[in-house]
Structure formats: C-alpha cells, structure tokens
Amino acid sequence: MTNTLWVPGSETEAETFLWHTPKPRFSLGLAYLHKQEALRVLGTYEVMPSHRGLPNLRVGFGVQGIGTGNPGYFATTEREIRTRSGGLASFAGIGFRANESHTHGLLGLRFSPTGPWSFGAQLDGHGRHLFITHRQGISTFGVYLVDMKSLGLLVGANW
Numbered sequence: 001m002t003n004t005l006w007v008p009g010s011e012t013e014a015e016t017f018l019w020h021t022p023k024p025r026f027s028l029g030l031a032y033l034h035k036q037e038a039l040r041v042l043g044t045y046e047v048m049p050s051h052r053g054l055p056n057l058r059v060g061f062g063v064q065g066i067g068t069g070n071p072g073y074f075a076t077t078e079r080e081i082r083t084r085s086g087g088l089a090s091f092a093g094i095g096f097r098a099n100e101s102h103t104h105g106l107l108g109l110r111f112s113p114t115g116p117w118s119f120g121a122q123l124d125g126h127g128r129h130l131f132i133t134h135r136q137g138i139s140t141f142g143v144y145l146v147d148m149k150s151l152g153l154l155v156g157a158n159w
Helices: none
Strands: 015-023 026-033 038-048 057-063 072-083 086-097 103-113 117-123 128-136 139-146 150-157
Touching: 015 038
Parallel strands: 015 150
Antiparallel strands: 015 026, 026 038, 038 057, 057 072, 072 086, 086 103, 103 117, 117 128, 128 139, 139 150
C-alpha cells in the first residue's frame, strides 16, 4: 500500500455498482468491494440543480465497515456544456474519508457524445480513474479502471 493512512486491507481494487434513482435528484446504490468481500451503501442528492448556466450542487455518501473500505462523504459542483455533438461535463468538490483526518480535492471530466456512450476521468485525492459507460433504455453498463490498474464494473438502472 502506498498510503499509510488507509486502514490495512482497505485499498479498493475492484468494485461492482448497482444504482437506483427513485426521484430525479436522489439516487441510492450498492457497491460490492471484491477484495474485501464487503458491501458499500451509497447515496447522492442534488441539493441545487444547475440553472441558467450555473453549476449544480450534489452531496453524497458511501458507507460500510471502516475496516473493509473507505467510507466517506462528498460535496461536488458540476457544469455541463451541451452542443450538437454531445455534452462535456466537469466537476470539482471535496471528499472526506471517515478513516482519515483530512479532506481531499475531487475533480472529474466526462464527455458524452450524442448517443448512448460516455467517457471520462476522475481524480479522488488518492488515485486516477478512467471510465466508459453505455446507456440502454433504463440501464447503464460500464467499466472503469480503479487507480489505472484494477478493472471495475458498473451496472445501473433508473426506474
């Protein structure tokens, strides 16, 4: 492990996600951490939607046993620019992991060409992560590279 502040055995190598969006601004999810064989409960809420060119404000959490992962909380703001060829979104924010005593900067970029695909990158204060998603009906499927080395799977549904 490269960071001694992490709980031993808590480094995420691969997660599989399942999301449900019961309301347009509220999502709940589960993530399975493969190395730890643990479930993470996730949630996000858009406190302020983007309006008249201003970015949104979103808060969220991811919790599980502190010895099995990186439980934490975040607040981000995102702005998307739409063109005929698709959308380019960027976000920035802060994140706090319950097993550490400080916050981390969060940054991300996502390109969604017209159609079902999205491509992006995220920085979470510990690592860099690339992702690709594909939307089909109410479902989203994707893959991402956790810290550019471990494969993760993403499965989501909005019903």
